[in-house]
Amino acid sequence: MNDLFLRACLGQPVERTPIWIMRQAGRYLPEYRAVRERHSFWQMCTIPELCTEVTLQPVDRIGVDAAILFSDILVPLVAMGMEIDFTPAPVMARTLRTEADIESLRSADGSSVFGSIADGVRMLRRELNGRVPLIGFAGAPFTLATYAACGGGSRNQSEIRSMMFGTPDLAHRLLRKLTDAIIVSLRSQIAAGVQAIQLFDSWAGILSAEDYETFALPYAREVLAAVKAVDPVIPRIYFAPGAAGLLDRIGTVGAEVTGIDWRIPLTRAREILGDRTAVQGNLDPGVLLGSPKVIEEKVIRILAEARGAKGHIMNLGHGILPETPVENAAAFVEATHRHSGQKTVDSGQ
């Protein structure tokens, strides 16, 4: 079994640096587009055979060292009764802004959506048969609150900001409900067999440090602590893109691994985090639109910057772009494997 990824997460020695790619099952893969032409995104998340098929595609095609469950961070909102259309960007039939909106949310406990996804996880573990570990994930409470209040992607996030600063009690009520639903979702994925989890805090980077400590950090910390309570050894990755200014706080969230985007050098991120966590990242997804030669140079640089880290998992600093040539994604994996393997041999001489 290739457990390089799990070992790197836990800061244990590895023969070479493991790699996976955020959004690795996605539109840059022709075989993904072929499935997507025949099925809706939601079917692909909730029909175990489809979820399994697309999750395995990048493992088969580009040889990544981990699979990530094909799903979406917005699933708990659906489990709580929200209707979401993936166009492919998510669009919600209604938003959550008033007390009545928030009170109308159902508890996610026992939702059939989580049952279908757990079936997908079990099928995946059987199909993977130990080839590479399976990562589960969820969105962090603040990020889901932002989507729920804004009704989808948003330019200024005015709706969540007006709630945070106008009616903070309401914002906390929403965050409380979302935290509970996210924990239910992760518990269900873990019970079904995911071997690591990543918490995506995609919108945390809009916050000041003080407001991060009020509206994001405590809830994310609670989710990660709940994961540890159900499984004391499962690696937990926390990733907030565009949040380099918050890294000192992020170091206290309680994850084994911190995701780093490309806007901060890995060496600088490591100085801020110290040896509190392993690191994951941090290639600019745009580099994969360049040539294999440029990709190789950037990989060598990141590996050098990661040298001596508690643990390093190669990844992009955010999701792979749909325009990425498949050969370039493969070149990223190959260069990481080749150069990190050499590094181990060199240092052993």
Ligand code: CP3
């Ligand atoms: O990484 C993987 O391969 C696993 C699958 C995965 C998806 N979404 C599939 C998806 C993961 C880990 C996510 C997380 C996710 N979803 C995040 C956090 C990561 C980040 O980008 O910060 C966010 C913010 C979402 C919300 C969401 N879902 C958006 C913004 C979109 C549109 C994205 C786009 O590419 O246009 C989605 C839809 C979605 N989720 C797609 C995929 C593959 C595209 C759906 C399609 O193929 O039509």
